[in-house]
Amino acid sequence: MSRASKHWEIRPADEGRVRQLSLKAELPLPLARVLLLRGFQTPDELEAFLNPKLADLSDPFLLPDMEKAVSRLWQAFESGETITVFGDYDVDGVTSAALLTRVFVELGAKVVPFIPDRLDEGYGLSTEALERCITSHESSVVVSVDCGVNSVDSVRMAQARGVDVIVTDHHEPAEETAPAFALINPKLGEVRSLEMLSGVGVAFKLAHALVKYGRECGHSAAVTLKLREYLDIVSLGTVADIVPLRGENRILVRHGLAQLGRTRWPGLEALKNVAGMKGEPETYHLGFQLGPRINASGRIGQPMEALSLLLTPDPAQAQRTAQVLDRTNAERRKIEREMADEAFEEIDTYFDPEKHYGLVVAREGWHPGVVGIVASRVSRHYNRPAIIMGIEEDGHARGSCRSITEYNMLDGLQACAELLTKFGGHKMAAGLEVKSGQLDAFKEQFNRAVSLALKKVDLTPVLQIDAVLNPNDVNDEFYNEMKKLRPFGQDNPEPVWAMEKMSVSGAPRVVGENHLKLSLVSAGCRFDAIAFNFPLENLPSGNIDVAFMLKENCWMGNTTLQLQVLDIRSSR
Template identity: 40%
Template sequence: MSTNFSWEMRPTVGGIDFGPELNTLLPPLVRKLLAQRGITGKEQAEKFLYPRLADLGDPFSLAEMDKAVARIFDAIDNRQEICIYGDYDVDGVGSVTLLRAILRAYGAAPRFFIPIRTQEGYGLSEAGIARCMREGPLPNLLITVDCGTSSVEEVAALQAMGIDVIILDHHEAGPLGRPDAVAVINAKLETESPLTYLCSAGVVFKLAHALLKERKVPGFDLKHYLDIVAIATVADIVPLVAENRLLTRYGLKVLGEGRNIGLLALNEVAGMNRSPSASHVSFRIGPRINAAGRMDSPLDAVELLITQDSIRARALAQRLDSHNKARQAEEEKIRMEAIDMLHRHFDPANDHVIVLGSPTWHPGVVGIVASLLMRRYHKPTFIISIDENGLGKGSGRSIPGVSLVQAIHHCAEHLESGGGHDMAAGLVIREEKLDAFRKAFNAFVRETTSEKQRKPILHIDAEVTFPELTLDLLDSYELLEPFGNTNPQPVFMSRNIALTDVPKRLQGNHLRLFLKQGVSEHDAIYFNGGEMRLPDPPWDIAFTITRNVWRGRSSLSISIQDIRSSEP
């Protein structure tokens, strides 16, 4: 595989004057990065760089929050049976954990239920509800988290059984509209809510805030649960803007304090330091929690987050790590088989999408492989696991400018069902319809995008020289964190880079590079660089920077994003 990115410099919109104090504190490079993020003036800059929890908005601004609060307090006061019905990913598991904690603080004893991915599928499925009702007392109130917005028929069936339903969610509405629940708290159902960026754990946090505003609980500090909110927000790849960025910034600090025994054990298993970043959550914590649900053991993840026993926490953390290793092995198997299929049938010039399926692929892992192939080939991708009855369940990942939700609607005649977000979605399809869906999906992308939109672009934030890459720069640069969706980690470029030694191949097909610009030298890591066909030096390199802490000593770490032959 060779690199094929087109490098484009991001424009700087507006000036980089943020007042005498910030101008002195921040180097010009960091002020430029602020301007690129649409930050103008001293007030906006201070709010972005130094967010405060006091700036959180009124939780009752979310529609139907008052109805949810009233019904929950009614259930608590009358000692009614409450069941929390969640999802098997990080956001669902985190939402269950946080909601359980706040309800228990009020003296309730809620039970919780998480469906098994391969048996019951996502959300309020008929099979999931049936098992939920069998496994515990019939609830008077069922609260869904990270699901339920499109479950009109299922909610009606629960109501017919005498079970009230509250929905806490962030997914799009289905074609049948709003379920007839006691309350549906989902900013995406509102016409002009600014809170559509919240993940479900963020919605649950808002509910907890609202409950505490109405009725305080002595000794309960909601801030201590911000680590759960941060992990869910980062792992669910929702926009890190406004309150999401604020909750994540403080949540990562709580995560570093090690308050949650389970997360502390997982941090140790994952080899994390005590100053975790959003990147650590994305690549170490999130995948291990997700692996439990992907490998059909979602309760292991919930138990890890709620346990108060450090010995049990270590055992569960190791079990999640084992799930993750099994997931990685399954992922690699599917990835290699999918690439082999592409090499036999794929025409990059005319095939604008990737749609592949197999009866040997684990349904819990197809989404990860879809993401890997989408990034490698820059094509909207669906990877599908087909069961013994010829029914395929697939996950999709997309490129900028291609909405998978719109694509699913456009290709609905070939599908059993489908939905999700613009950039990540799921579908159900009959095996015999795969070719027809692939052709329809390909035509949709060809007709709704330009050739330029379909080409991979690497956006460069700024050009820097090696002497500028110092720990002093990192001190100011880190004020821009946490990085993620809508606040991406800046990508820098440096020109005329030479090698001082032969690249060293590391485990996992990664490369360690020994680089030099003039008299300044830096080592760099190129993840999956062993798969790349590197040009002859000298190079122009595109890269990101982070702080590496080893045995108490800090250094600036370079992570290569792309390499090209050096240009004038």
């Protein structure tokens, strides 16, 4: 596979303001530089970011229709009506459903959780899924989580059957929204800071409002319910949905990670065990260890398995179900690896960086639950918009699209609309179905559309570097100060550093699947480093500059600092 070379860009900053911020925050200059680059300037902004407090969470009743939803739900709790919590099959949807199901039960409700079947009933609050849900459970109230804001026909069907639908969602509303009994979506409200909430974040707001109302009315169950014990499940869904870790999301995730270390959920504890999770919980564990195991059940397994794992009070049952999800995830990874290898092999047979700006690969037998992950890998590797599809028995090709920052994927699909049965999504990710017999024409037309929109420079990946470090400053004290910026994630990425004019000490070692272990020396300081997926032949001779993230490496009871190398270039 050819590897896209990166253009290094050291982000510019006003160094005078960096020094001022360093003094205000009592942080090393490089960390103050990171904070300034991320828009923090005043003492209040710094305090809110570095020390996020649960007391700073906003009043949940600021969200639209919250009072109406809370009143209807407490009425249902007290009259013994059956409530269905209608979730979705991704991590955000499953954690949202688990959260509200447990809160409703704690508040005395009769509740049934429900997750639709991905392949048979499709995404979200579809008419088919909602009809099955209502028929099976004879519910008088349905609460959707992480879906439903635009499900007009589905909600009308439920209303006609005498069912009150309360929608909690965070997705973009269309011109016509669902005519629900209550529609709780921060994007329909007036508090801009809440628009970043994930589906589970909105669900937590509903839980908060229910408890607050219940306590004001003297309900003993509301008085004893401890919302803090739900923050770990909230943090899992929030990180997995890749929403910005700013504002309330940062508060929820910072405290949720602390709660994860002492979780009261047997399912989460079992999931931690099978994932081999060790040490202080970080967003990495949520996004790359726990989240994928829950997601796997929705992609290639049974999504209700993940929900039952989170809801079971029995540690032994939790362990058994977690092992099932672990095996499902291993199978997902195997399928993904095979599909990715086939996709890369096909692309490399024809790929010309001067001609091929938009990449499309389709094969018979490719799993519909994995095409999106493979599209992401292909897009990242070649730094181009990529579409991966499975060819169905009817000749149609169905799949997923992933883009780069410089290109709006929907523009490319719109340019090929006459070749498509359907498509939809947003700028960076979308789904589509190509008409039978039109695949070759689609490949050509999509590449043409992308080629017309992008310049060659747009296809060169840019590695943005926060600061160039003095090797003498890279030590345990600096790393501990850097930890104050956690949790890292969307809109608060882990800082990317560089050190210049380093030399390789000794012979580099190739470990695992094409990973490079190095010992690097600069200014009398020695650093252990690892470069993932970095072929030995790509290592320049002579002095090198290294771009990296600073990590802790725990091995055999010893903890040392390690450079996780992102790129290497010859020193200038």
